[in-house]
Amino acid sequence: MAYDCMNTKHPVVVVGGGFGGVSVARRLLKLDIPVTLISETNYFTFTPLLHEVATGILTSDDITFEYASFFKNRKFAFIRGRVEKVDFDRRVVLVEGAEVSYGDVVIATGASTNFYDLKGREHAFELKSIEDAARVKKRMIELGQGVDGEVNVNVIGGGPTGIELVFEMELFLKQLRRNNPRLRYHLRVIQLGHVILPIFPEGIQRRAMKRLHRRGIAVELETAAERLTAETVETNRGSFVSNLTIMAAGVTPNVDCLKDASEALERGHVEVDVHLRVKGKEHAFALGDVIHLEDVPIPKLAQTATAQAEVVAENIIRARSRRPLRAYAPRVRGLLVSFGYGDGAGRIGPFTITGVPVWYVWRTVYLFKTPGLSNKLRVAFSWTIELFSKRNLAEE
């Protein structure tokens, strides 16, 4: 394949080493294109299992993987750091004062917890990183084994992140109570919309509501959290006692590094065209939670970021050999949600599956998505041991 010489010499610089960034880097390396990955940590975090770390089923080692453990290609380079600026005109990215030049750049910086206009956000916990998961776990232990022994959990957001977390928290607190009968706990989900799990079919929403009810977890629908204090969540429908509030009501794209390129942004996202090229920027692509594509709603999921990575890698090759680019159309293969260890529901193609099988499918899918063979084996071994042991109640 005939490449433009300049582009071949200059690698593709991928900014952000999450699902999108890692997938596009792997794909490009397979196609023999040199890649420089720049990310804030030297490991990939398997975010869909963060709630299991927060609740003692898994440990942080089970879901974080150092990039070097699965990028073994000699054409791969890694820089640990935060990209401060992408200069599209000069084709360089600025990392902690140094300039890294690129042939093409891929923006894959993901998103952070969205606190909207919530007042008192410093009182909220979140679940976006391994540190967040450790903090949630520590707080449950501090409160549950503390002098008062009272835990009042409020999860703001009834999407998959909030629902999966609250189910596991209930099981965690139940186990904590076995050693500490004084412990009292209450869990509540606060959801702005009129249903929970809005991206799931109605049958699964109803099933989740029944499970929550059976497990004693309260759900407040059509309720807007307005202000947090150290002891309460104040909403448009009254105030709830809370000493552990978790914000899980959506995300906001990480676009700090594009603050000088406002023409590339739309509604706080990186605006891409149907080829996932940053609008108006010839040598720049973007994917994952950070993008916006006009008139095309894209679910912010690991599976969409991974599918976009294929298109971006192919389009980089096509652009370099001056061939027409491939268009991206979002497609969700299946959706699974866990209702706590050993239970869940999901939709795969036309089929709805529920109960224990979902949980196994869910775990198997994640095992396959774990990057690198040695990591897969390590995780499979660790999960097998964990199947036969109790939750780990030690602080992370």
Ligand SMILES: Cc1cc2nc3c(=O)[nH]c(=O)nc-3n(C[C@H](O)[C@H](O)[C@H](O)COP(=O)(O)OP(=O)(O)OC[C@H]3O[C@@H](n4cnc5c(N)ncnc54)[C@H](O)[C@@H]3O)c2cc1C
């Ligand atoms: C708790 C939780 C559960 C989830 N469960 C599921 C699920 O079950 N199924 C599913 O499909 N999706 C799930 N998701 C969503 C999924 O994790 C995201 O959609 C996916 O991670 C998006 O990939 P990304 O590459 O765009 O961003 P990310 O995976 O978030 O990666 C972005 C990376 O960029 C780095 N970065 C950001 N800014 C900079 C910068 N300026 N310089 C350098 N590096 C930077 C970040 O540190 C991070 O490593 C879940 C998310 C969460 C938080």
